[in-house]
Amino acid sequence: MDERLRAELSRQGVVVTTFEELYNWGRKNSVWPLGFGLACCAIEMIAASMARWDLARFGAEVFRPSPRQADLMIVAGTVTKKMAPQVVRLYNQMPEPKYVIAMGACAISGGPFREGYNVLQGIDRFIPVDVHIPGCPPRPEALLHGFTTLQKLIEAQELTGERRPRHLSAEAASEFPIPDHGEHDLVPSHNPEIWPPSRPRAAG
Amino acid sequence: MESLEQIKIWTETAVAGARLQLVTNPGPSGQHSLLVDNDHAAAVARFFLEDARLRLDYASNVTGIDWPEAVLQEKRKVKQTIEGVEREIEETIERRRPGFLEVVYHLYSMALKQGPVILRLRTGDRGAQARLPSLTPIWRGAEFQEREVFDLFGVVFEGHPDLRRILMWDGFKDFPMRKDYAPPQESGAGREPAQ
Numbered sequence: 526m527d528e529r530l531r532a533e534l535s536r537q538g539v540v541v542t543t544f545e546e547l548y549n550w551g552r553k554n555s556v557w558p559l560g561f562g563l564a565c566c567a568i569e570m571i572a573a574s575m576a577r578w579d580l581a582r583f584g585a586e587v588f589r590p591s592p593r594q595a596d597l598m599i600v601a602g603t604v605t606k607k608m609a610p611q612v613v614r615l616y617n618q619m620p621e622p623k624y625v626i627a628m629g630a631c632a633i634s635g636g637p638f639r640e641g642y643n644v645l646q647g648i649d650r651f652i653p654v655d656v657h658i659p660g661c662p663p664r665p666e667a668l669l670h671g672f673t674t675l676q677k678l679i680e681a682q683e684l685t686g687e688r689r690p691r692h693l694s695a696e697a698a699s700e701f702p703i704p705d706h707g708e709h710d711l712v713p714s715h716n717p718e719i720w721p722p723s724r725p726r727a728a729g
Numbered sequence: 730m731e732s733l734e735q736i737k738i739w740t741e742t743a744v745a746g747a748r749l750q751l752v753t754n755p756g757p758s759g760q761h762s763l764l765v766d767n768d769h770a771a772a773v774a775r776f777f778l779e780d781a782r783l784r785l786d787y788a789s790n791v792t793g794i795d796w797p798e799a800v801l802q803e804k805r806k807v808k809q810t811i812e813g814v815e816r817e818i819e820e821t822i823e824r825r826r827p828g829f830l831e832v833v834y835h836l837y838s839m840a841l842k843q844g845p846v847i848l849r850l851r852t853g854d855r856g857a858q859a860r861l862p863s864l865t866p867i868w869r870g871a872e873f874q875e876r877e878v879f880d881l882f883g884v885v886f887e888g889h890p891d892l893r894r895i896l897m898w899d900g901f902k903d904f905p906m907r908k909d910y911a912p913p914q915e916s917g918a919g920r921e922p923a924q
Contacts (some may be wrong), residue, residue, distance in 0.1 A: 607898055641912070642905035643897065644861065708900060708903075709901070709903055
């Protein structure tokens with residue numbers, strides 16, 4: 526709809542919107558994170574949820590203790606190979622639509638432990654990550670920025686058509702394979718469906 | 730705290746047949762230690778715990794060291810007569826040292842407020858003979874730390890009450906803190922080079 530007409534109508538006290546906008550507006554302002562942390566990044570995540578930074582301003586104050594009630598998984602900290610299957614299992618137990626923020630250098634890439642024997646080199650090898658936040662650990666402001674970035678992503682999602690998100694197409698996978706502990710490494714070492722990520726198409 | 734030489738004499742007097750060896754540390758810390766033979770390790774540890782002059786009742790730290798097979802070069806001065814003149818020249822001797830694993834115990838006494846006494850045990854090799862007597866029956870606090878040494882170095886502690894991996898998962902086959910450990914390489918996960 527024409528933006529000028531919409532502005533004119535709102536001056537007259539008439540609010541016009543689309544169902545898609547209303548739906549996404551509601552969703553983006555009530556994202557409930559799953560309450561779990563893996564390492565020091567979790568301390569920053571807790572700080573972000575407390576009074577000083579107050580994640581509640583963005584509608585994310587309710588950290589849920591159950592994956593069944595959560596919309597967002599904040600992977601806050603080092604994902605060890607021993608822990609990785611449980612992280613994927615928790616993600617599988619979350620209902621759609623669900624989102625993932627990889628918080629901190631370890632969750633993105635393994636961070637300082639990347640060349641070690643026991644640390645997964647990024648959680649995006651097994652589950653799709655929507656927002657990556659670098660930092661070691663990222664400050665609460667960085668988490669807030671990552672969270673508002675996620676809100677913008679949710680706001681832009683279309684409900685119908687080819688570009689609709691995963692949870693609205695019946696054939697798209699909602700659960701991801703859980704790796705096993707092998708003799709030398711996780712088996713498989715990554716999910717070939719989602720890793721390595723396909724290169725973004727050149728703008729043009 | 731008595732000197733290690735004194736402790737060595739006490740121990741060898743009290744424990745029949747025990748062979749202790751003083752291992753010196755040339756670094757600035759100068760933390761010298763006692764190497765004990767495996768057959769008498771438990772008896773020596775029991776003596777350390779119960780002797781009224783030592784009372785080493787607290788195993789503060791248990792750790793492992795991997796010594797892979799190496800060729801050691803030693804220099805020594807040899808007198809040689811060349812063209813009728815006697816001279817002192819340096820000769821380099823190469824010696825092959827077989828690999829072994831070492832476990833180090835740092836012992837303190839809470840009762841007498843003294844320590845540390847550092848005790849070392851060495852395995853026969855890095856394969857089938859990588860076995861040592863467990864000192865958990867003497868110092869209960871060594872249980873998890875001996876499990877960690879087993880997990881990461883592959884030292885089998887005979888007489889340990891519950892020898893399982895503690896950090897890595899049970900099906901894991903490697904010993905990651907050994908010097909020849911190579912982390913698994915991923916196949917097909919490399920990113921395309923940026924253009």
